[in-house]
Amino acid sequence: xxxxxxxxxxxxxxxxxxxxxxxxxxxxxxxxxxxxxxxxxxxxxxxxxxxxxxxxxxxxxxxxxxxxxxxxxxxxxxxxxxxxxxxxxxxxxxxxxxxxxxxxxxxxxxxxxxxxxxxxxxxxxxxxxxxxxxxxxxxxxxxxxxxxxxxxxxxxxxxxxxxxxxxxxxxxxxxxxxxxxxxxxxxxxxxxxxxxxxxxxxxxxxxxxxxxxxxxxxxxxxxxxxxxxxxxxxxxxxxxxxxxxxxxxxxxxxxxxxxxxxxxxxxxxxxxxxxxxxxxxxxxxxxxxxxxxxxxxxxxxxxxxxxxxxxxxxxxxxxxxxxxxxxxxxxxxxxxxxxxxxxxxxxxxxxxxxxxxxxxxxxxxxxxxxxxxxxxxxxxxxxxxxxxxxxxxxxxxxxxxxxxxxxxxxxxxxxxxxxxxxxxxxxxxxxxxxxxxxxxxxxxxxxxxxxxxxxxxxxxxxxxxxxxxxxxxxxxxxxxxxxxxxxxxxxxxxxxxxxxxxxxxxxxxxxxxxxxxxxxxxxxxxxxxxxxxxxxxxxxxxxxxxxxxxxxxxxxxxxxxxxxxxxxxxxxxxxxxxxxxxxxxxxxxxxxxxxxxxxxxxxxxxxxxxxxxxxxxxxxxxxxxxxx
Amino acid sequence: xxxxxxxxxxxxxxxxxxxxxxxxxxxxxxxxxxxxxxxxxxxxxxxxxxxxxxxxxxxxxxxxxxxxxxxxxxxxxxxxxxxxxxxxxxxxxxxxxxxxxxxxxxxxxxxxxxxxxxxxxxxxxxxx
Numbered sequence: 180x181x182x183x184x185x186x187x188x189x190x191x192x193x194x195x196x197x198x199x200x201x202x203x204x205x206x207x208x209x210x211x212x213x214x215x216x217x218x219x220x221x222x223x224x225x226x227x228x229x230x231x232x233x234x235x236x237x238x239x240x241x242x243x244x245x246x247x248x249x250x251x252x253x254x255x256x257x258x259x260x261x262x263x264x265x266x267x268x269x270x271x272x273x274x275x276x277x278x279x280x281x282x283x284x285x286x287x288x289x290x291x292x293x294x295x296x297x298x299x300x301x302x303x304x305x306x307x308x309x310x311x312x313x314x315x316x317x318x319x320x321x322x323x324x325x326x327x328x329x330x331x332x333x334x335x336x337x338x339x340x341x342x343x344x345x346x347x348x349x350x351x352x353x354x355x356x357x358x359x360x361x362x363x364x365x366x367x368x369x370x371x372x373x374x375x376x377x378x379x380x381x382x383x384x385x386x387x388x389x390x391x392x393x394x395x396x397x398x399x400x401x402x403x404x405x406x407x408x409x410x411x412x413x414x415x416x417x418x419x420x421x422x423x424x425x426x427x428x429x430x431x432x433x434x435x436x437x438x439x440x441x442x443x444x445x446x447x448x449x450x451x452x453x454x455x456x457x458x459x460x461x462x463x464x465x466x467x468x469x470x471x472x473x474x475x476x477x478x479x480x481x482x483x484x485x486x487x488x489x490x491x492x493x494x495x496x497x498x499x500x501x502x503x504x505x506x507x508x509x510x511x512x513x514x515x516x517x518x519x520x521x522x523x524x525x526x527x528x529x530x531x532x533x534x535x536x537x538x539x540x541x542x543x544x545x546x547x548x549x550x551x552x553x554x555x556x557x558x559x560x561x562x563x564x565x566x567x568x569x570x571x572x573x574x575x576x577x578x579x580x581x582x583x584x585x586x587x588x589x590x591x592x593x594x595x596x597x598x599x600x601x602x603x604x605x606x607x608x609x610x611x612x613x614x615x616x617x618x619x620x621x622x623x624x625x626x627x628x629x630x631x632x633x634x635x636x637x638x639x640x641x642x643x644x645x646x647x648x649x650x651x652x653x654x655x656x657x658x659x660x661x662x663x664x665x666x667x668x669x670x671x672x673x674x675x676x677x678x679x680x681x682x683x684x685x686x687x688x689x690x691x692x693x694x695x696x697x698x699x700x701x702x703x704x705x706x707x708x709x710x711x712x713x714x715x716x717x718x719x720x721x722x723x724x725x726x727x728x729x730x731x732x733x734x735x736x737x738x739x740x741x742x743x744x745x746x747x748x749x750x751x752x753x754x755x756x757x758x759x760x761x762x763x764x765x766x767x768x769x770x771x772x773x774x775x776x777x778x779x780x781x782x783x784x785x786x787x788x789x790x791x792x793x794x795x796x797x798x799x800x801x802x803x804x805x806x807x
Numbered sequence: 808x809x810x811x812x813x814x815x816x817x818x819x820x821x822x823x824x825x826x827x828x829x830x831x832x833x834x835x836x837x838x839x840x841x842x843x844x845x846x847x848x849x850x851x852x853x854x855x856x857x858x859x860x861x862x863x864x865x866x867x868x869x870x871x872x873x874x875x876x877x878x879x880x881x882x883x884x885x886x887x888x889x890x891x892x893x894x895x896x897x898x899x900x901x902x903x904x905x906x907x908x909x910x911x912x913x914x915x916x917x918x919x920x921x922x923x924x925x926x927x928x929x930x931x932x933x934x935x
Contacts, residue, residue: 793829
């Protein structure tokens with residue numbers, strides 16, 4: 180089993196290397212149209228093949244670990260009780276050894292299935308979405324590398340090995356957000372994502388160190404089994420929480436995610452909806468036994484603020500992808516809330532179903548954007564007729580997002596809310612209220628985006644000419660086949676996945692959240708019916724501005740952090756030029772000034788020199804006579 | 808004849824030569840003054856050679872050497888003067904100050920490492 184897990188991790192990695200080095204080989208030189216097309220075709224195979232191979236292997240692995248029995252406190256242990264662990268080598272560091280090893284159990288297999296399914300769908304989809312992009316080979320190779328890194332995180336048996344995958348994901352995220360770096364805003368967004376997540380990652384690394392030194396081992400099993408004092412645990416898990424907040428876009432480190440929508444849409448689907456942002460939640464679930472109650476409470480407060488705030492922000496956005504981005508923050512906050520309520524079970528359930536339906540939503544949004552040539556909801560409308568497949572699949576996605584039965588979101592969201600309801604946490608009521616209101620707001624923004632995209636009048640805003648480097652081409656038809664198939668593939672789990680949780684349903688609680696969601700949706704629908712041309716976001720009234728700006732968090736950060744940092748940097752530069760350089764230059768000037776006295780005699784007149792010589796000789800002669 | 812007469816004449820000659828070297832501005836006159844000084848030395852050499860009755864006449868031999876060397880020196884010196892005049896249309900010693908320190912302070916080195924060249928206004932025409 181470990182060999183299979185290693186293969187799953189390595190296959191996409193080999194695909195990435197092959198895609199980067201082999202796509203243009205051996206006729207690499209010229210970038211003609213024909214060469215590009217050939218390179219893209221080959222890179223497509225290099226990308227899709229390993230991803231599909233990893234998917235097949237993961238399914239086989241799931242079949243291997245499956246079986247009945249096992250402890251039933253978490254559902255993956257119920258369905259997938261098997262586990263295995265293997266260590267390739269132990270690196271002796273002098274202090275605590277690093278064991279390079281992998282670990283297979285229900286949780287990792289489950290997450291790996293999500294990752295490989297979404298990665299395969301995204302790779303296939305990208306072939307159509309980025310047709311003709313001259314940088315497609317590197318793009319698809321980075322996706323493969325990313326997939327490999329995420330799978331390493333999922334299967335890692337050692338915290339430091341996990342951290343390697345964690346950092347590679349951050350790097351790939353940066354590279355892929357900035358795929359169209361010709362536009363300055365895109366590269367800025369990439370840098371922002373990199374810096375913000377890095378801030379969390381530093382905390383995460385120190386959290387790993389704290390845990391590792393307290394437990395005397397970096398192996399996850401040892402860390403969980405170790406007997407560590409509560410104070411150390413709180414410190415370590417708080418630090419880990421920093422990394423979780425960074426990667427999973429939780430308040431207060433969430434600001435990079437909406438800006439990350441500058442990347443190509445499949446990237447948003449893969450990284451910023453289904454997998455990378457899930458890594459934070461996955462880590463908490465993986466290390467859940469070591470998280471003490473204070474840390475979980477902090478996580479709960481952050482989640483409660485994040486879910487409602489992000490949902491309100493999503494309600495006011497005009498950019499379809501930003502709507503989905505804020506919705507992702509909100510849904511990730513649901514998972515965090517489930518974790519803080521003490522139920523990694525519900526969190527992972529929602530993680531899986533959210534991964535499926537959010538990837539689906541993003542890929543549908545990509546198809547719509549590809550069709551319309553614009554990200555803005557105000558440029559869309561009436562696309563129901565032109566894009567029937569996209570319409571139906573996206574409807575399934577939105578229904579799952581709202582939590583309507585029988586889609587997966589209905590079951591998983593219910594599991595989350597049930598977990599919050601039954602938790603013993605002191606902030607239970609706060610969390611529960613926030614979650615219920617968010618359900619209503621989620622219904623509102625989902626139905627708004629749905630109506631604004633597919634209903635009303637068609638006013639397609641075709642670009643006269645696609646800007647270089649963008650994939651936005653209006654061709655008036657349904658998206659190409661490679662883009663439609665992944666939609667259908669992902670719509671199936673988004674629709675049906677929830678039924679694995681049907682046994683644990685709590686129907687009254689589900690009915691309440693369903694009613695709240697329908698209430699939110701209904702209000703937006705009636706507003707929209709009254710005036711189909713205008714944006715239902717006007718419901719928010721005076722709050723619309725703050726919501727659209729996501730409550731000015733970006734501006735607050737700019738004022739509190741970015742600007743003081745820049746001012747400090749300028750101060751350092753000034754100090755350097757005026758004090759440090761000034762001292763050096765000043766000493767030079769002082770020497771020159773002093774030497775100017777001595778230089779008065781060096782006026783170039785040879786006769787003066789001879790006079791001096793003669794005077795000297797006379798002086799010596801007189802001296803010799805007098806003293807001699 | 809007492810040795811004091813040639814010695815006084817030589818001293819006078821030497822003093823005139825020193826004055827010429829130190830005070831004249833014309834390079835040719837400076838060269839001539841140098842000759843005067845050399846000849847003052849020659850006079851001393853011959854006079855003291857006789858006065859001291861040197862068996863080997865080292866003073867007279869040395870005088871011949873000095874005369875030869877002085878001829879060579881004047882030849883080179885005049886050639887240099889000629890070359891200077893061709894290039895600068897002037898043999899005024901006061902204006903041949905290429906070797907002086909630059910009069911104005913050169914700028915301190917700029918931060919990017921470029922060293923500004925200390926320029927000096929040359930007197931007379933340039934070499935080409």
